[in-house]
Amino acid sequence: MRHCIYPGTFDPITYGHLDVLARAAKLFDRVTVAVAENAGKAPLFTAAQRLEMIAPNVAKWPHVTVTTFSGLLVEFCLQQKADAIIRGLRALSDFEFEFNMALMNRHLEPKVETLFVMPNEQFSYTSSSLVKQVATFGGDVRHFVPPNVAVALKGAFAPGRG
Ligand code: COA
Numbered sequence: 253m254r255h256c257i258y259p260g261t262f263d264p265i266t267y268g269h270l271d272v273l274a275r276a277a278k279l280f281d282r283v284t285v286a287v288a289e290n291a292g293k294a295p296l297f298t299a300a301q302r303l304e305m306i307a308p309n310v311a312k313w314p315h316v317t318v319t320t321f322s323g324l325l326v327e328f329c330l331q332q333k334a335d336a337i338i339r340g341l342r343a344l345s346d347f348e349f350e351f352n353m354a355l356m357n358r359h360l361e362p363k364v365e366t367l368f369v370m371p372n373e374q375f376s377y378t379s380s381s382l383v384k385q386v387a388t389f390g391g392d393v394r395h396f397v398p399p400n401v402a403v404a405l406k407g408a409f410a411p412g413r414g
Contacts, residue, residue: 268375272340326361
């Protein structure tokens with residue numbers, strides 16, 4: 253049984269994240285999407301809301317589950333008895349951050365391997381922040397996020413909210 257963790261802030265999840273997940277779902281017997289509670293990014297959505305937005309989009313894969321976590325990622329991986337962490341590399345600009353994170357995680361826990369996959373190039377410029385920025389000004393984000401996420405973004409940025 254090979255089990256991997258796909259961690260992230262997912263504020264919110266995008267089609268780019270789901271592309272990485274589809275690749276992980278093909279490679280592993282079990283995949284856990286781990287929504288970071290304490291990402292220090294002042295997320296727009298609470299961890300519970302982010303999880304709720306992800307759940308219907310992973311329901312088609314019986315071996316994929318979604319949960320939240322706090323604290324160190326490698327500790328969570330050990331708790332979950334996971335073999336690996338999977339992350340996506342959209343472009344060269346992701347490399348340095350991901351490389352440092354993978355090496356730090358390896359230093360903290362050598363048993364947990366980090367693997368990288370490349371999402372489809374159509375997602376190379378997709379990011380949660382850009383999607384939120386477009387949504388803030390009422391732009392159409394349906395190309396980048398699943399329908400339930402587009403609805404949640406519309407609600408979050410509706411006139412008169414926060
Ligand atoms: N498609 C679309 N966007 C993607 C993407 C993809 N395939 N891959 C990354 N991104 C974007 C996200 O949209 C997000 O954009 P934003 O910065 O504009 O919001 C950004 O890249 C990264 O977000 P995400 O993939 O959600 O993950 P993250 O980098 O925020 O996650 C954790 C970081 C949670 C994995 C990391 O902070 C962590 O492990 N925290 C726990 C504490 C810990 O152990 N720290 C030590 C680690 S060394």
